[in-house]
């Protein structure tokens with residue numbers, strides 16, 4: 452094993468990873484359900500919740516990128532070069548999408564001219580003026596980026612399962628909270 456291969460992700464990185472993963476799953480469930488709902492107060496609430504959680508993910512991703520500047524993530528354990536590159540490319544693409552997707556939602560909301568509130572606490576400014584053409588473009592963009600993220604999540608999960616059950620390395624363990632404590636209890 453390489454010198455850094457036994458390193459784990461730090462507690463902050465692990466917490467952000469799993470909290471954002473859960474929030475993103477919730478965004479997909481709410482997003483897909485809300486578009487098909489009849490116009491009603493429940494639909495408006497679902498939209499408001501979706502937008503607030505989406506903004507929270509945007510904030511979490513910006514924080515994670517800044518945090519990455521202070522704490523470099525651990526290298527992959529003894530993986531071939533192509534896997535190192537694939538993992539790096541996946542992470543870069545994830546961060547690009549996780550930034551662009553909520554921004555596209557915000558752009559869409561601005562182009563429709565809807566007010567935007569963050570969980571009712573703060574009113575968020577529009578990014579652009581209301582515009583019919585821009586509205587259709589940003590709506591399509593949000594839909595497309597959403598499907599790209601869903602595809603990347605699928606690849607990411609298959610890759611992690613491959614590491615866990617075929618390569619049997621420590622890739623997943625390093626991202627699990629308190630794994631060291633659990634392992635010591637098993638011993």
Ligand code: HEM
Pocket residue numbers: 468471472473475476519524526527538542545546604607608611612622623624625626
């Ligand atoms: C919404 C779903 C998910 C998203 C958006 C996501 C995103 C990411 C990102 C961006 C990283 C890179 C972290 C960094 O170095 O800054 C990462 C790493 C990782 N994720 Fe996920 N993830 C998701 C779900 C999952 C799930 C379900 C699993 C477990 C099956 C998982 C396991 C891991 C592992 C083990 C790593 C570390 C990989 C490595 O060291 O290269 N993730 N994830």
Ligand code: HEM
Pocket residue numbers: 475478479482483486498501502503504505506508549552553554555556557559560567590593594597600
């Ligand atoms: C990572 C963050 C986000 C994810 C994963 C996400 C995902 C989705 C998904 C899957 C849909 C359903 C698309 C469809 O089937 O037509 C959707 C719709 C929508 N999202 Fe997001 N979203 C995110 C962030 C945001 C943000 C931050 C906003 C606004 C500030 C937003 C506003 C909307 C709106 C208004 C719709 C409805 C579009 C329509 O009526 O066709 N989203 N989103």
